[in-house]
Amino acid sequence: MQTPMRIHVLSDDDHVREAAGALDSDRFTLAFSQDRRQALEAMQAGCDLAVIDLRNNGFAVARDLKAGSSTSDVRIVMLCDRAADRWLCRQAGAESVIVKPMSDPSELTSAVESVLSKVA
DSSP, rough: OOOEEEEEEEEEOOOHHHHHHHHTTTTTTEESSSSSSHHHHHHOOOOOOOEGGGGGGGGHHHHHHHSSSSTTTTTTEEEEEEEEGGHHHTTTTEEEEEEOOOSTTHHHHHHHHHHHTOOO
């Protein structure tokens, strides 16, 4: 049996947390946090993919992840409130960007699956 991928969700949005909870528990291990420091500590301990809400210091967290020697390979899905922020999220290192509110919780599952399908 393959080891589950570790996903960390940084968001204080209940809808985002519910959408993440719908991810397949056999394939993914989930961790949650609501603040930057807690998220970075947890991600440094081990994380394959980060779901980062822009409202929770998202740009700073993404920058810190990409700059860290133990976290530079962490894949990032970012959540933002405005379509105009998509480009900025990509510049911060996001491989996928979702504009909230999500029309369907499966949007997050699709984004995670898409980003992880690119892992060699």
